[in-house]
Amino acid sequence: MAGHIQDRWYKTESTADGKSARVKSDRHGTGMRYRARYIGPDGTEKSKSFPDKQKRLAEQWLNETAADMSRGQYLDPRAGRITFQQFAEKWVATHTTEINSREAAERRLRLHAYPYIGTRPLPSFQPGHIRTWLGELEEHVPASSHRRIIFGTVSGAFSAAVDDGLIAKNPCRARSVQIPKPAQPRVTPWKATQVLAVRAALPKHLRTAVDIAAGCGLRQGEVFGLDEAELDYEGGWLHVHHQLKRIRGKYVFALPKGGKTRSVPLPKSVAAALLAHSKAHPPVKVTLPWRTPSGQPVTKSLFFSGGSGSFVRVSNFNDFMWKPALAVAGIIPPAEEGERYASAPQHGMHALRHFYASVLLDSGENIRALSQYLGHADPGFTLRTYTHLMPSSEGRTRKAVDGLFGTPPDHDHGPETAQ
Numbered sequence: 001m002a003g004h005i006q007d008r009w010y011k012t013e014s015t016a017d018g019k020s021a022r023v024k025s026d027r028h029g030t031g032m033r034y035r036a037r038y039i040g041p042d043g044t045e046k047s048k049s050f051p052d053k054q055k056r057l058a059e060q061w062l063n064e065t066a067a068d069m070s071r072g073q074y075l076d077p078r079a080g081r082i083t084f085q086q087f088a089e090k091w092v093a094t095h096t097t098e099i100n101s102r103e104a105a106e107r108r109l110r111l112h113a114y115p116y117i118g119t120r121p122l123p124s125f126q127p128g129h130i131r132t133w134l135g136e137l138e139e140h141v142p143a144s145s146h147r148r149i150i151f152g153t154v155s156g157a158f159s160a161a162v163d164d165g166l167i168a169k170n171p172c173r174a175r176s177v178q179i180p181k182p183a184q185p186r187v188t189p190w191k192a193t194q195v196l197a198v199r200a201a202l203p204k205h206l207r208t209a210v211d212i213a214a215g216c217g218l219r220q221g222e223v224f225g226l227d228e229a230e231l232d233y234e235g236g237w238l239h240v241h242h243q244l245k246r247i248r249g250k251y252v253f254a255l256p257k258g259g260k261t262r263s264v265p266l267p268k269s270v271a272a273a274l275l276a277h278s279k280a281h282p283p284v285k286v287t288l289p290w291r292t293p294s295g296q297p298v299t300k301s302l303f304f305s306g307g308s309g310s311f312v313r314v315s316n317f318n319d320f321m322w323k324p325a326l327a328v329a330g331i332i333p334p335a336e337e338g339e340r341y342a343s344a345p346q347h348g349m350h351a352l353r354h355f356y357a358s359v360l361l362d363s364g365e366n367i368r369a370l371s372q373y374l375g376h377a378d379p380g381f382t383l384r385t386y387t388h389l390m391p392s393s394e395g396r397t398r399k400a401v402d403g404l405f406g407t408p409p410d411h412d413h414g415p416e417t418a419q
Contacts, residue, residue, distance in 0.1 A: 003038030
């Protein structure tokens with residue numbers, strides 16, 4: 001038996017002749033008699049109390065605890081007093097270094113998890129509780145893709161509780177729990193005429209932003225955070241080392257999404273557009289904090305500026321420049337007088353990245369290279385997103401044979417007559 005059992009009803013005292021004797025303590029006959037104690041894996045003392053005549057249960061509890069520790073199945077008794085919300089609030093505050101990601105996770109838990117499962121103690125969770133919660137979630141969150149993100153956040157909190165020794169298993173990973181399926185609509189890239197129409201409808205000093213996004217695949221924050229020092233005109237490369245990012249309503253310079261810097265081929269046509277733009281609209285020096293609103297100030301020489309002569313405020317650009325340009329190009333309907341434009345998430349500036357991907361795939365570029373140029377961490381994600389845009393094998397076969405034999409005439413003389 002590991003540990004020690006204290007009898008609170010008796011204590012040991014020394015007699016006058018120097019011997020030890022058990023005598024009744026001040027607590028004799030009241031409260032729990034036995035206190036089982038042991039040292040946990042974290043080095044702190046744990047204990048549990050048992051009533052009179054249950055010393056054998058106390059011994060059994062200590063033996064089972066020691067066995068669990070030896071098998072790696074030990075659970076901290078304090079977990080029984082910790083609710084999901086209490087644990088998740090501490091976990092979400094430290095589970096990522098990205099402020100925006102942390103705040104988004106906190107919001108998902110606060111709105112969609114705590115009201116349903118927040119007060120339940122961690123060890124009491126069973127897969128059935130998760131299934132019930134997912135049923136509630138489906139009624140309040142119609143989009144399965146959003147439910148999947150919420151579920152992933154909750155499952156992440158439970159996995160952290162497993163790692164911390166507070167629960168033995170993650171109830172979200174039970175076979176009977178059906179993870180919300182991703183509902184990824186097939187990307188329908190714009191046509192070149194649509195790209196050019198939107199470009200023409202934008203203010204002149206921002207039209208080249210379309211060239212960079214559609215010609216180099218940059219994200220919106222990377223376009224408006226583009227520094228002239230990141231361009232290698234002679235070598236034909238555009239180096240994406242930072243982005244313009246909004247955090248809690250304030251703008252900062254930060255690393256690209258996922259902290260992944262990259263270099264993208266700079267086509268001659270885009271380089272020429274940038275050179276012409278910089279002559280007509282010289283870059284402006286902008287100083288912003290690095291990474292967080294309280295970060296160290298850094299200065300960049302930005303290609304694009306807003307109305308105040310500083311950086312482009314993305315929210316203002318989207319509402320008052322981008323959406324009107326979409327309406328002029330016929331991509332979204334015009335706004336009613338006095339009303340805002342309808343939401344069009346599939347036609348945000350990100351559509352230019354999809355156009356870039358479609359052009360590269362149509363020209364035969366491989367998925368791994370495209371993934372690197374887009375800044376994706378996983379080429380598999382790129383493949384899943386754009387696989388339907390890749391030329392089919394049968395299409396490549398026809399093109400290869402036609403290229404070898406030429407297009408056949410109307411009469412049937414067979415491929416042997418091809419020159």
